[in-house]
Structures are given as C-alpha cells and as structure tokens.
Amino acid sequence: MERTGTILRGREFDPVEGRVVIDDDGRIEAIEEESVESTDIILPAFVNAHTHIGDSIAKEAGRGLSLEELVAPPDGLKHRLLRDASRDDLVAAMTRSLRFMQEAGTAACLDFREGGVEGVRMLAAAADGLEIDACSFARGSIDAMHAGHGFGASGANDAEFGDEREATRAAGKPFGIHAGEVDASDIHPALDLEPEFLVHVVHPEPDHLERIAEQAVPVVVCPRSNLVTDVGLSPYAELDERTTLALGTDNVMLNSPSMFREMEFLAKLSDLPADEILRMATINGADIAGLEYGLVEPGRAARLLVLDGDSNNLTGARDPVRAVVRRAGVSDVREVVGS
Structure with missing residues (x-):
C-alpha cells in the first residue's frame, strides 16, 4: 500500500x-x-494528550460557572451529571466523541478516566469497533490503573497519591497529574511524585520551571480549556525552553475534541513556531503514552x-x-x- x-x-x-x-x-x-x-x-x-470524554453527555453545560463549580469532585456539575446518567447513555456519548476524533485525524487520546475499573471498561466499550486508541489514565484506585493504560491524578492538593505512584511505577505504566491549573500550590507536591507528565501548569513560578527542567518532566497544555475556565494561559515559550510540550483538548464539556482547533488557537495566541505545535499534537503525545x-x-x-x-x-x-x-x-x- x-x-x-x-x-x-x-x-x-x-x-x-x-x-x-x-x-x-x-x-x-x-x-x-x-x-x-x-x-x-x-x-x-494526531495524539490528543489530555481529554475527559466522560462528560460528553454535558456539552456546553454550566455556562458562567467557575472551574470548581464545573468539574471539582465530588459535587461539581460534571460529576452530578455523570452520576445521574445511565451507563448506556455515557458509553453512547463517549462513542460519538471518539468517532468525531477519529474522523478529525486523531489516532489516540489520553483520557483521565473517572469511575475506577468500571470507568476503564466503559471507555473500552465506547471505543469498541473504532480505530482510535482510547488510553485510560484511570483514577479511583490502583486496580483501575492496572485495568487501564496508566494513572491520571486529579491534583496533589486532593490527595497524596504516593501509593498510586509507587504501584504505577511497579507496573511500568505512566503516571500523570494535573498541576498548577488554578494556582501554583500543587506544583511542587506534584513534582515530588516524579510523574511521567504534568497537565496544565498555568501558574509556574521560577523555581517550578527550574524543577521541571531538572526533572525533564513533559507538560501537556490545554489552552482553549484554560481560557474557557478563566484560569489563565500557560507560559508556553518558557515551558518550551525547558521541557517537552504536548497538546490536549481537555473536557468535552467545554471544547470540541478537535486538534485542528487546538493547534490553530495555540498558534495564534503564542509565539511558538508551527513545527513545534505540530510536534506537540503528534509525536510528543505519542512518546508520553509509549505509542509507536x-x-x-x-x-x-x-x-x-x-x-x-x-x-x-x-x-x-x-x-x-x-x-x-x-x-x-x-x-x-x-x-x-x-x-
């Protein structure tokens, strides 16, 4: 061929x-x-390096709410809607998002997967019959990590995650964690866990940037989501000087999971060159997930x-x-x- x-x-x-x-x-x-x-x-x-497609049932819900009101567990709008939805409805909605991503040129997504082992199984069911690698970075338990592709921690201010980190390392799987999305308070604790990657890093201070460079920790940035939730924008050039960047579309509740839109948005609000942004949307995410x-x-x-x-x-x-x-x-x- x-x-x-x-x-x-x-x-x-x-x-x-x-x-x-x-x-x-x-x-x-x-x-x-x-x-x-x-x-x-x-x-x-493309490799979409950070998604939450479980909230595909709630597209454009929550207008005017803060980030905490939208997505904070356990009672953010997203989590209430997830609890109220049936398994069949959740799987069907995720299937539609995965199908869109596939049609839009995405070969894989790294999904921070809610719902424990059952959440991993639901994503697998949603991807069944599609030619997209829906990688579950599971939350909720070590068993969920074993069932999925790796572990995706909500943030170091939510829990210590030490046991999950050690179990993930022992299993030879990647450990990712949200950090610096709302403020800088959880960046050092996240780096203490020696993760394979961080997500967001909107508010790093000079010492955080130094540690990110020293530890060579890749960062997945999600510019459209950060703009919608009004948390600010990552210092893309400063991060790019220090580490590998990858690109994600984050919550389907807030954004279409289109890598085309994410790339264009980042290209027109930052000084990053086009070839670097294309690496962020392809090989850098693939490397984080160990894809071929x-x-x-x-x-x-x-x-x-x-x-x-x-x-x-x-x-x-x-x-x-x-x-x-x-x-x-x-x-x-x-x-x-x-x-």
Missing part, C-alpha cells in the same frame, strides 16, 4: 514530494522522494493523516506545516490511514 503527495517527514516535518510505502504489517517501509501528481498532504495522525506512531518515518506504525491539499481551504498554501497548524480543519481530511 502507498500514499502519495507532500510528506511531512520525520521529527522536523520536512516537506518532501513523493510516496509513503506501507508494508503488510501496517508499518512505514519507505519514504521515496519523486515527482507525483497528488496534491495531498501526508502527516502523522507520531512520525512519518520508516519503522513507525503507519497511523497517518491525509489532507486534501487542493481543497478550497488549503489550495495555494505556500507552507504546508503552517497550513496544517493554522488553517486546516476536519473538512480537509481525505483519509486517516490505519483507521
């Missing part, structure tokens, strides 16, 4: 004209540079996004990487290879 067009190759997304050759095992066998007729743009499928894709290069799993470079939206674009990050959308998707 092969796909032809402008290929955004490797970690630098060097645009080359040619073909991607895919073997029978679904891996990239070769990238062959040559003149082709196709105007398609071929890039890695995220780049177009030989040996990688062929989870690819093919865009119509001759669409009314993209035709005439002089810089394909900037066009993908700042301009492309779901309507430009021609195909998601590997789905």
Whole structure:
C-alpha cells in the first residue's frame, strides 16, 4: 500500500514530494522522494494528550460557572451529571466523541478516566469497533490503573497519591497529574511524585520551571480549556525552553475534541513556531503514552493523516506545516490511514 503527495517527514516535518510505502504489517517501509501528481498532504495522525470524554453527555453545560463549580469532585456539575446518567447513555456519548476524533485525524487520546475499573471498561466499550486508541489514565484506585493504560491524578492538593505512584511505577505504566491549573500550590507536591507528565501548569513560578527542567518532566497544555475556565494561559515559550510540550483538548464539556482547533488557537495566541505545535499534537503525545506512531518515518506504525491539499481551504498554501497548524480543519481530511 502507498500514499502519495507532500510528506511531512520525520521529527522536523520536512516537506518532501513523493510516496509513503506501507508494508503488510501496517508499518512505514519507505519514504521515496519523486515527482507525483497528488496534491495531498501526508502527516502523522494526531495524539490528543489530555481529554475527559466522560462528560460528553454535558456539552456546553454550566455556562458562567467557575472551574470548581464545573468539574471539582465530588459535587461539581460534571460529576452530578455523570452520576445521574445511565451507563448506556455515557458509553453512547463517549462513542460519538471518539468517532468525531477519529474522523478529525486523531489516532489516540489520553483520557483521565473517572469511575475506577468500571470507568476503564466503559471507555473500552465506547471505543469498541473504532480505530482510535482510547488510553485510560484511570483514577479511583490502583486496580483501575492496572485495568487501564496508566494513572491520571486529579491534583496533589486532593490527595497524596504516593501509593498510586509507587504501584504505577511497579507496573511500568505512566503516571500523570494535573498541576498548577488554578494556582501554583500543587506544583511542587506534584513534582515530588516524579510523574511521567504534568497537565496544565498555568501558574509556574521560577523555581517550578527550574524543577521541571531538572526533572525533564513533559507538560501537556490545554489552552482553549484554560481560557474557557478563566484560569489563565500557560507560559508556553518558557515551558518550551525547558521541557517537552504536548497538546490536549481537555473536557468535552467545554471544547470540541478537535486538534485542528487546538493547534490553530495555540498558534495564534503564542509565539511558538508551527513545527513545534505540530510536534506537540503528534509525536510528543505519542512518546508520553509509549505509542509507536507520531512520525512519518520508516519503522513507525503507519497511523497517518491525509489532507486534501487542493481543497478550497488549503489550495495555494505556500507552507504546508503552517497550513496544517493554522488553517486546516476536519473538512480537509481525505483519509486517516490505519483507521
């Protein structure tokens, strides 16, 4: 199997004209540079590095509420709505969000999963039959972590999480934790847990930035969510200078889980270059989760996004990487290879 067009190759997304050759095992066998007729743009499928898709039953609920009123356990609006919904309704709503993500070029999402072991099972049921890796970063118990992909802690001010951290390390799974979303008070305690990644980090102080750099802890940023909840915006350039950044869309209650929208938003409110934002949306999230894709290069799993470079939206674009990050959308998707 092969796909032809402008290929955004490797970690630098060097645009080359040619073909991607895919073997029978679904891996990239070769990238062959040559003149082709196709105007398609071929890039890695996205990895959405932070989601909460359980609240897909409550899209655009909670207008005017604070972050705590919206999502704080146990009595935030989100959690009340989750308790009141049936299992079938929750699974059906999550399936619709996962289907949208797949159609919008996302190969995987890292979901901070409420509901313990049953929550992990519900996400698996929602993803059944879809070609998207819905990775459960479970909460609620060590058993839930064992059932899922890793552990996703709510925040170091909510509990100590020491036992969960040790169990996750022993299981060889990643441990992620929210930190610095509302204020800086939980960043040092989160870093004390030596997590595989932090989420948000809106309010780091100089000593937090130093520790993040020293510990080489990746950070997943969620700019649209942070804007909606009025907690502020992360210091993207300062974080990018010190560590690896990845990109997530956060709560489906608040935002469409579209990586196109997240990339464009970040590109137009920050000084981060387009190629760095595309890495945040692909390989950096894949690396956090230990996935085998995220780049177009030989040996990688062929989870690819093919865009119509001759669409009314993209035709005439002089810089394909900037066009993908700042301009492309779901309507430009021609195909998601590997789905």
